[in-house]
Amino acid sequence: xxxxxxxxxxxxxxxxxxxxxxxxxxxxxxxxxxxxxxxxxxxxxxxxxxxxxxxxxxxxxxxxxxxxxxxxxxxxxxxxxxxxxxxxxxxxxxxxxxxxxxxxxxxxxxxxxxxxxxxxxxxxxxxxxxxxxxxxxxxxxxxxxxxxxxxxxxxxxxxxxxxxxxxxxxxxxxxxxxxxxxxxxxxxxxxxxxxxxxxxxxxxxxxxxxxxxxxxxxxxxxxxxxxxxxxxxxxxxxxxxxxxxxxxxxxxxxxxxxxxxxxxxxxxx
Amino acid sequence: xxxxxxxxxxxxxxxxxxxxxxxxxxxxxxxxxxxxxxxxxxxxxxxxxxxxxxxxxxxxxxxxxxxxxxxxxxxxxxxxxxxxxxxxxxxxxxxxxxxxxxxxxxxxxxxxxxxxxxxxxxxxxxxxxxxxxxxxxxxxxxxxxxxxxxxxxxxxxxxxxxxxxxxxxxxxxxxxxxxxxxxxxxxxxxxxxxxxxxxxxxxxxxxxxxxxxxxxxxxxxxxxxxxxxxxxxxxxx
Numbered sequence: 001x002x003x004x005x006x007x008x009x010x011x012x013x014x015x016x017x018x019x020x021x022x023x024x025x026x027x028x029x030x031x032x033x034x035x036x037x038x039x040x041x042x043x044x045x046x047x048x049x050x051x052x053x054x055x056x057x058x059x060x061x062x063x064x065x066x067x068x069x070x071x072x073x074x075x076x077x078x079x080x081x082x083x084x085x086x087x088x089x090x091x092x093x094x095x096x097x098x099x100x101x102x103x104x105x106x107x108x109x110x111x112x113x114x115x116x117x118x119x120x121x122x123x124x125x126x127x128x129x130x131x132x133x134x135x136x137x138x139x140x141x142x143x144x145x146x147x148x149x150x151x152x153x154x155x156x157x158x159x160x161x162x163x164x165x166x167x168x169x170x171x172x173x174x175x176x177x178x179x180x181x182x183x184x185x186x187x188x189x190x191x192x193x194x195x196x197x198x199x200x201x202x203x204x205x206x207x208x209x210x211x212x213x214x215x216x217x218x219x220x221x222x223x224x225x226x227x228x229x230x231x232x233x234x235x236x237x238x239x240x241x242x243x244x245x246x247x248x249x250x251x252x253x254x255x256x257x258x259x260x261x262x263x264x265x266x267x268x269x
Numbered sequence: 270x271x272x273x274x275x276x277x278x279x280x281x282x283x284x285x286x287x288x289x290x291x292x293x294x295x296x297x298x299x300x301x302x303x304x305x306x307x308x309x310x311x312x313x314x315x316x317x318x319x320x321x322x323x324x325x326x327x328x329x330x331x332x333x334x335x336x337x338x339x340x341x342x343x344x345x346x347x348x349x350x351x352x353x354x355x356x357x358x359x360x361x362x363x364x365x366x367x368x369x370x371x372x373x374x375x376x377x378x379x380x381x382x383x384x385x386x387x388x389x390x391x392x393x394x395x396x397x398x399x400x401x402x403x404x405x406x407x408x409x410x411x412x413x414x415x416x417x418x419x420x421x422x423x424x425x426x427x428x429x430x431x432x433x434x435x436x437x438x439x440x441x442x443x444x445x446x447x448x449x450x451x452x453x454x455x456x457x458x459x460x461x462x463x464x465x466x467x468x469x470x471x472x473x474x475x476x477x478x479x480x481x482x483x484x485x486x487x488x489x490x491x492x493x494x495x496x497x498x499x500x501x502x503x504x505x506x
Contacts, residue, residue, distance in 0.1 A: 018271045021273055022273060028479075055337065056341045067344055079432060081428070082435075082440075138428075262341065
């Protein structure tokens with residue numbers, strides 16, 4: 001509708017010019033938008049069809065690992081989970097039977113420890129010898145529920161320090177030279193090896209990471225992991241393994257039951 | 270006479286449109302996560318209007334048993350949501366766009382007028398500004414909600430390392446509750462936003478894609494006059 005080839009000039013020529021300009025801009029912008037939307041869809045398709053690592057497309061697994069590195073960079077052992085008055089404690093729901101299904105005699109239970117040197121064996125009495133720590137903290141399940149529970153047991157860090165565990169050369173873990181001496185990971189598994197978790201050494205050394213033998217003032221019930229379970233406030237509940245059979249100190253990342261089923265290996269708070 | 274006027278800067282348009290699919294993914298993956306412990310409902314006292322743990326709703330959306338998938342998506346796209354939102358805030362601050370967006374004292378009265386007008390209860394036309402009072406309140410609120418989602422999200426994600434933040438938002442379980450209702454808030458915002466954009470018409474919508482709006486100006490206003498820095502005088506936004 002232009003007047004360039006000698007046709008009748010419309011009265012509102014600026015109006016037409018405006019409409020023409022708008023059309024050009026629209027074409028360009030909507031085309032850009034369409035291309036971007038198509039690219040986003042293609043990106044989504046690509047992301048969700050990648051080969052899986054531990055039941056998760058590998059780019060998402062890498063993202064979880066990136067988040068882990070990021071989280072570890074600001075992790076401070078001195079930061080504690082809030083504690084609550086003892087009256088607020090209640091029984092948490094029994095959740096997850098993996099590793100608890102085999103016949104089990106709590107009285108015959110022993111704890112095996114693997115690391116530098118020959119494997120060691122401990123009894124519940126050995127754990128009880130260590131300083132007793134009681135804490136009323138919130139157990140946070142990865143499903144989203146939480147429960148305030150009164151736990152008692154010994155710090156994993158005390159256990160390591162007293163028995164010279166978790167160092168590469170088998171000497172006493174030294175608070176000041178931790179980074180150099182300590183292995184990077186701790187693996188824990190049930191006696192039947194059906195359930196297993198991995199912890200980074202920082203989280204294992206956290207003062208609220210307990211080898212727990214009492215819950216709400218009673219000996220730890222078998223369905224809650226008695227005689228000895230892990231309780232840590234710096235991870236989701238999936239890491240607080242019940243019925244510990246073996247602890248391994250290692251520089252290799254230990255396998256983790258739920259990390260093999262699509263969850264974050266770190267699962268840290 | 271008609272003229273083209275620049276309405277939305279390029280950065281705002283990109284950040285706005287990028288936010289949309291990311292927010293959809295965050296809400297979707299969030300639903301996959303909340304399913305595992307869906308304890309929220311809309312109701313007063315014993316009366317429940319809508320229960321978010323209703324299995325039929327979840328099953329219709331194919332949500333059950335996808336907690337791990339939801340978490341891996343949520344903890345990937347959270348970065349894009351946060352960075353995109355942060356860029357938006359920084360851009361509006363630096364460019365001065367915030368002046369059009371942040372409500373002032375008259376915005377609240379004006380918002381009521383706009384609401385009455387849009388509900389056909391009043392004939393008073395919304396003021397011909399880039400964003401009227403109702404828009405200013407809505408667009409600023411949704412940004413504050415974004416900040417709230419980030420804060421409550423971190424409070425849930427790292428309740429020990431950021432224990433102070435978790436305490437600030439009322440503890441772990443409150444953080445989860447707030448995080449959930451903020452997501453419901455986005456959905457409500459989205460519904461109203463889309464209805465209002467549809468009502469405002471093509472010219473207004475096109476401006477969010479192209480940046481330009483066709484504006485009718487009075488005869489007295491000449492095209493040759495240099496444009497002042499006042500906002501575009503859209504009549505329909």
